[in-house]
Amino acid sequence: MMHFQRFLAAAGFIAVVIALTLLVPRPSDAIPAFSRQYQTSCSTCHLDFPKLNDFGKAFKDAGFKFPKDDQTFLKLPPVMLGAPAQKDLWPNTIWPGTIPGMPPIGLRMNNFFQVSGRHANDFNQLNPAGTPVGTVGGSPYVPRTDFETGLFSIFTAGNFGSGIAFWVDDDISVAGDNSAGGLGDGYLKFVDISRFVHLPKDSLSLRAGRFELDLPFTQARSINLSSYDIYDEANVGAMNSIVPLQQFVNNQFGFADVANGLELSGGHQYGGYHYSIAVVNQNTSGISQSANTSTFVPSATGGANGGLGFASDSNFKDIYSRLSYRFNLERDSASRKAVQAAGATGPRDHTYLSLGSYYFYGRSVQRLAGVLIDNTTPAVVTAREPFYRVGGDFSFNFRTFNLFGLYMYGHDRNQLPIDANGNVIVLPITTSSPLPVGFISGRSATFDGGFLQADYLALPWIMLIGRYDAVNSTADRINGLAMAQNTSFAVPFPATRNRITPGVQILIHANIKAGFEYQIRPKQSVTFATNSSGFPVALAPFRSNAATVGLEWVY
Amino acid sequence: MKRNLIMLGIALGLVSAVAQAGDISGKISAAQGASVVYLDKAAGKASPAPTQHFSLDQRSLSFQPHVLVIPVGGTVDFTNSDSVAHNVFWPAISGNRKLSHNLGTWPQGEKRSYTFDSPGVVPLLCNVHSEMSGYIIVSPTPYYALADAAGNFTIPNVPDGSYTVTVWHEGAKPVSKPITVNGSAKLDMSF
Numbered sequence: 001m002m003h004f005q006r007f008l009a010a011a012g013f014i015a016v017v018i019a020l021t022l023l024v025p026r027p028s029d030a031i032p033a034f035s036r037q038y039q040t041s042c043s044t045c046h047l048d049f050p051k052l053n054d055f056g057k058a059f060k061d062a063g064f065k066f067p068k069d070d071q072t073f074l075k076l077p078p079v080m081l082g083a084p085a086q087k088d089l090w091p092n093t094i095w096p097g098t099i100p101g102m103p104p105i106g107l108r109m110n111n112f113f114q115v116s117g118r119h120a121n122d123f124n125q126l127n128p129a130g131t132p133v134g135t136v137g138g139s140p141y142v143p144r145t146d147f148e149t150g151l152f153s154i155f156t157a158g159n160f161g162s163g164i165a166f167w168v169d170d171d172i173s174v175a176g177d178n179s180a181g182g183l184g185d186g187y188l189k190f191v192d193i194s195r196f197v198h199l200p201k202d203s204l205s206l207r208a209g210r211f212e213l214d215l216p217f218t219q220a221r222s223i224n225l226s227s228y229d230i231y232d233e234a235n236v237g238a239m240n241s242i243v244p245l246q247q248f249v250n251n252q253f254g255f256a257d258v259a260n261g262l263e264l265s266g267g268h269q270y271g272g273y274h275y276s277i278a279v280v281n282q283n284t285s286g287i288s289q290s291a292n293t294s295t296f297v298p299s300a301t302g303g304a305n306g307g308l309g310f311a312s313d314s315n316f317k318d319i320y321s322r323l324s325y326r327f328n329l330e331r332d333s334a335s336r337k338a339v340q341a342a343g344a345t346g347p348r349d350h351t352y353l354s355l356g357s358y359y360f361y362g363r364s365v366q367r368l369a370g371v372l373i374d375n376t377t378p379a380v381v382t383a384r385e386p387f388y389r390v391g392g393d394f395s396f397n398f399r400t401f402n403l404f405g406l407y408m409y410g411h412d413r414n415q416l417p418i419d420a421n422g423n424v425i426v427l428p429i430t431t432s433s434p435l436p437v438g439f440i441s442g443r444s445a446t447f448d449g450g451f452l453q454a455d456y457l458a459l460p461w462i463m464l465i466g467r468y469d470a471v472n473s474t475a476d477r478i479n480g481l482a483m484a485q486n487t488s489f490a491v492p493f494p495a496t497r498n499r500i501t502p503g504v505q506i507l508i509h510a511n512i513k514a515g516f517e518y519q520i521r522p523k524q525s526v527t528f529a530t531n532s533s534g535f536p537v538a539l540a541p542f543r544s545n546a547a548t549v550g551l552e553w554v555y
Numbered sequence: 556m557k558r559n560l561i562m563l564g565i566a567l568g569l570v571s572a573v574a575q576a577g578d579i580s581g582k583i584s585a586a587q588g589a590s591v592v593y594l595d596k597a598a599g600k601a602s603p604a605p606t607q608h609f610s611l612d613q614r615s616l617s618f619q620p621h622v623l624v625i626p627v628g629g630t631v632d633f634t635n636s637d638s639v640a641h642n643v644f645w646p647a648i649s650g651n652r653k654l655s656h657n658l659g660t661w662p663q664g665e666k667r668s669y670t671f672d673s674p675g676v677v678p679l680l681c682n683v684h685s686e687m688s689g690y691i692i693v694s695p696t697p698y699y700a701l702a703d704a705a706g707n708f709t710i711p712n713v714p715d716g717s718y719t720v721t722v723w724h725e726g727a728k729p730v731s732k733p734i735t736v737n738g739s740a741k742l743d744m745s746f
Contacts, residue, residue: 044684055683338640342640346657347642347682
């Protein structure tokens with residue numbers, strides 16, 4: 001009884017501390033990197049951070065500056081790296097620039113609490129018979145409820161003058177142990193270089209470094225707690241030896257992966273046209289830059305011990321392009337062309353309809369130990385499998401309601417390995433398989449899908465979210481069949497895996513928010529039977545729904 | 556002779572008038588923030604509304620001046636010198652939400668005017684830059700003063716008599732107290 005009273009007292013104390021932490025108002029407002037420089041709130045640029053409002057989009061387009069008269073808004077004057085008059089001496093002097101008056105640093109931290117569906121441990125039925133769930137040799141036990149450490153990130157961005165913007169962000173720690181942390185974006189953007197070649201203003205900018213592609217809807221700066229399924233879809237062809245469809249596609253490329261390269265872009269995100277064309281490294285095997293080194297090959301960016309390593313896994317460079325047009329729908333012409341619309345009770349985001357399309361082209365490479373056509377001389381045989389991702393997107397905004405969606409079609413050419421007799425080698429390749437000498441084209445590996453999302457800012461601090469994700473992939477289904485016995489994880493039984501994800505986010509302050517998301521996932525199964533037609537039939541299908549609560553703050 | 560008597564009468568009248576009015580001065584001590592001192596009520600007929608307009612600008616994401624004092628019936632011209640869109644609204648006047656008002660949006664270089672017929676504290680806000688803050692103190696009488704940076708203030712030419720003086724300080728609850736003016740009066744207060 002005494003212990004119980006102590007427990008109650010401790011629980012009550014903790015509850016009060018948490019309540020005070022969350023509810024007691026504080027005098028300060030959000031002050032990440034740009035807030036500090038301009039002494040303005042997060043809500044100047046964000047609806048529900050990190051989602052940008054129209055002003056935030058214009059600020060980003062301008063190279064992390066106010067679109068006009070930036071210097072009059074800066075509360076921390078920049079440090080001059082040379083007097084402006086030095087420009088008159090160029091090329092006999094360094095072109096003068098600036099750096100921010102203080103390091104423009106923002107920090108971000110989040111934590112989560114997750115509730116898993118009661119069927120989460122049903123996947124462990126795939127363990128060998130007799131292996132108790134949650135023991136050594138079996139899969140880890142999946143708890144129903146779980147507190148999780150998220151990521152701790154640093155991001156720094158700003159402008160060096162002369163229209164040169166910079167951005168660097170890095171996940172210092174992920175899941176509390178730094179196991180998966182790493183650099184996010186790190187680039188310089190030369191804004192409006194069109195002025196040097198007598199093109200219309202803002203029609204041409206150059207970005208160089210490491211960046212998220214100019215996606216229709218960003219993944220890196222999404223408000224959602226979970227990522228878009230279609231962005232994470234790697235096209236891994238059907239490898240199951242018991243079904244007739246054979247695909248030798250193993251493309252780990254994900255649409256939201258960070259890219260290394262160059263990008264040309266132009267136009268504005270807050271109205272009118274916008275385009276981008278990027279040439280980026282190809283890396284479809286998922287090898288990391290630091291791991292792609294050779295002790296025997298000197299690197300141009302380092303010593304003979306590999307230097308920085310290589311970020312690509314092939315010679316080919318991928319190409320990404322995007323074109324969109326946003327129609328602002330206000331009747332008043334001046335309001336329509338302004339960064340923000342002039343509402344009766346104050347500026348607000350435009351009512352608009354945006355339509356866009358995108359196209360990504362690359363060539364996935366797989367190399368095998370094989371032989372020449374003489375079937376004797378060892379050789380490395382290389383399958384180069386061109387692939388593309390293409391699709392369209394739309395976004396409609398009315399006041400604080402935003403409906404947007406994206407469709408994607410993915411296609412990878414399928415190069416099947418053949419032996420010296422011209423016969424297709426049965427996949428997957430094993431030590432007893434004949435050595436490949438080359439490849440022939442088979443049935444391509446394809447998938448499609450997308451998402452549809454509605455955001456409604458019910459109050460300036462409450463964002464309601466409804467989202468539908470769909471991915472249609474035959475390969476996903478075949479590779480995930482329990483009958484294959486070579487997978488420890490089941491994927492949705494039907495070719496379509498889709499989910500519905502309602503959510504809500506609450507801004508406790510402009511820089512602190514609590515988010516909730518409930519994922520209604522498709523039916524899955526780990527036990528199958530065969531029907532009279534010989535096709536597998538799922539037994540006892542179940543849903544592995546999950547709920548997540550996130551607490552995030554930036555400062 | 557008659558002329559001299561008239562001049563003497565005028566002189567005596569002037570001396571008498573000066574003797575019946577004085578200044579209220581003093582110091583409002585506080586760590587930081589602006590202070591405003593005003594009389595709640597003055598004897599005699601109500602003062603006519605001032606004809607001059609007062610100005611309040613939005614510049615560099617701030618209201619300038621941060622605190623403006625006007626007499627009741629005064630008109631304020633709100634301007635926008637920034638190249639970004641602003642608006643001005645107040646959710647209440649001295650807590651009375653029925654007196655809330657939104658002036659909407661107007662472009663750089665233009666102005667909107669508003670006449671404040673109700674005395675009280677008007678907290679100014681901008682609905683796109685939530686950090687922006689300003690105040691208009693609408694004094695019920697023409698006897699008011701905005702304290703300087705050191706907290707010193709003077710309300711000149713206050714007729715002799717007994718009044719209630721109110722001191723408003725940013726971030727604090729207004730404080731009222733009786734004061735008697737007899738040639739002059741002193742008021743010191745700390746927040």
